[in-house]
Amino acid sequence: MSLTPFEPTGPRDCRLALHAEGVLRSFNEAGWIEAADVHVAARVAGLVAETDDRAVVALALTVRAAREGSACLDPSTVLPVLAASSSEDNAPDHQFADLLPTDVDDWLATIRSSALAAAEVLQVEHDLIYLDRYHREEVQVADTLRARGELPDLPVDDAVLEAGLARVFAGDSWHEQREAVRAAAGRRTTVLVGGPGTGKTSTVAGLLTLLVEQAEATGRRRPTIALAAPTGKAAARLQESVAESVAGFADPADRERVGPLDAVTVHRLLGWRPGSSTRFRRDRANPLPHDVIVVDEASMLSLTLTARLLDAVRPGARLVLVGDPDQLASVEAGAVLADLVAGYQDPAPHQPPPAAPPNHSPVVRLRTSHRFGQRIGALAAAVRDGQEERVVELLRSAGTDDGDEGLDGGQDVAFVEVDSPGAAEKALRGHLLGHASRLRELALREDAEGALRELSAHRLLCAHRDGPWGVSSWNDRVHRWLAETTGYHGRQYAGRPLLVTANDHRLGLYNGDTGVVVLGDEGRLVAVFGDPTDPARYGIGSIGDAETAHAMTIHKSQGSQARHVTVLLPDADSRLLTRELLYTAITRAQHHVTVVGSEESVRAAVTHRTARASGLRHRL
Ligand SMILES: Nc1ncnc2c1ncn2[C@@H]1O[C@H](COP(=O)(O)OP(=O)(O)OP(=O)(O)O)[C@@H](O)[C@H]1O
Secondary structure (H helix, E strand, O other): OOOOOOOOOOOOOOOOOOOOOHHHHHHHHOOOOOHHHHHHHHHHHHHOOOOOHHHHHHHHHHHHHHHOOOOOEOHHHHHHHHHHHHOOOOOOOOOHHHHOOOOHHHHHHHHHOOHHHHOOOEEEEOOEEEEHHHHHHHHHHHHHHHHHHHOOOOOOOHHHHHHHHHHHOOOHHHHHHHHHHHHHHOOOEEEEEEOOOOOHHHHHHHHHHHHHHHHHHHOOOOOOEEEEEOOHHHHHHHHHHHHHHHHOOOOHHHHHHOOOOOEEEHHHHOOEEOOEEEEEOOEOOEOOOOOEEEEOOHHHOOHHHHHHHHHHOOOOOEEEEEEOOOOOOOOOOOOHHHHHHHHOOOOOOOOOOOOOOOOOOOEEEEOOOOOOOHHHHHHHHHHHOOOHHHHHHHHHOOEOOOOOHHHOOOOOEEEEEOOOHHHHHHHHHHHHHHHHHHHHHHHHOOOHHHHHHHHOOEEEEEOOOOOOOOHHHHHHHHHHHHHHHHOOOOOOOOOOEEEEOOOEOOOOEOOOOEEEEEEOHHHOEEEEEOOOOOOEEEEHHHOOOEEEOOEEEHHHHOOOOEEEEEEEOOOOOOOOOOHHHHHHHHOOEEEEEEEEEOHHHHHHHHHOOOOOOOOHHHHO
């Protein structure tokens, strides 16, 4: 957790808790905790009659940490930051320094003997401070993984496997996939990691096919398979790419083995119950019936969802978690995939693979990218590895791409160096309006397939929702340019790109799904989503929560890709600007990426890492 205070914009700043008292008031006014943290801490401390201010502060800071994605509070990183700020000349004048714990051990001892700990609201372990819920979940995840790892491997006929590998992954270029399937075939748990285009999905397709073949060869029942991902969009993509990989196998029998597979969201797989985000129909007492469970985009799994998933997987089932640990983590608490990779001590992608991986480790890493053009892959790798100078050099040697060519050809990496939203607007207008106009033309021609293809041709990504570099203002800009060109000023129009913002299980539309409004029968507007060759159509009125998507946040774009991605970087002091954010944005691009912003912002992104406190890596 990187602790920075907010600066109240004035006495009416909504982050200030007007009725806060005592120590919570001081920490709130100093910007270390927000109103939401104050309310939770005050209420819970009141319920358990906590009288020690240092325990109350720990509770509020731990609530803040969870809100920002950490599973716990690490006092050894937080206390020095608080202490340094209290000694600054401009430190707030409210005995802030007097309220600080003196040292980490003292603070931890205070919490251990507090009423909050006695009531099991706070837990202290490995010198980390947890809210009880996240502590329980972290222990459960580690215990379940350890218990699964201690069971003997599942039976595999090596001769059949080797013959199968030689068929589905023939040739030198597929040696990493052969190795990965060899490692995963008998394991109950596999964590398959790799950057974009490293052949993760191909590995999954090969593994599933060869597991079915194993059952055929040994007379066992065919394994039942579940494919899932944290979002509907990612699930749809997984289904599509597994089917594509299977269709590419040379042997017709291999193309038939797994049969058609439907991918679903993890929530749906576990039997989501309306009104509860943490309780599911599937759990230890009523586990998933499947023999093989594959979860893609596992970097987006929160600690809570991972705990529920592991709870629902039978010990005898194979679980395969697939993802890229360098991407942005879940919006909720936990960075489970990155923790697993760190906890099992898998070397970073730019380091040589271990000569002999620890045999208890379920982590299998694919290292070679097979998709990107050279420059886009090199840029993604340099960002991922924090090579600031190399990133700047790669961008500087790229073109400027201020025309429209980037959409159909031209540079695979472009850098539009601007230091103000006005300059960005000037540089990007032609580009963005061209794409929006093409969408509109196709939509007016009732060409749903063409409009959906155009939609995935380009995506404008922002770090923020609001502000001059944010999604709202760029949506407004493109809308205004389009209105100026077409003369149509309404908010609902043919060619309007849509982003679904809440799951609608009834319609089969999920948070993050993108579609477009097109002209349908009898001149009515309809919204189309999904596979361009077989689009799902919805009456405009039936779509509940959706917004215009000329631009979207990088967070929302996770799990999806576009041929050309334009990334707008905010000012260098933005708290959201991190290495993981820039890496995630760049790796959404299949063929072209245009980075728009200042060199200072690029450098800030590459040097700032998202720090999420967690004890999971110590427990594995
Ligand atoms: N070892 C390989 N040799 C040659 N081509 C490969 C190899 N592995 C993958 N590919 C090709 O690279 C492309 C990307 O592969 P795949 O979709 O399996 O990667 P991925 O890691 O799942 O990608 P992402 O998750 O980023 O979409 C596919 O066209 C695939 O056929």
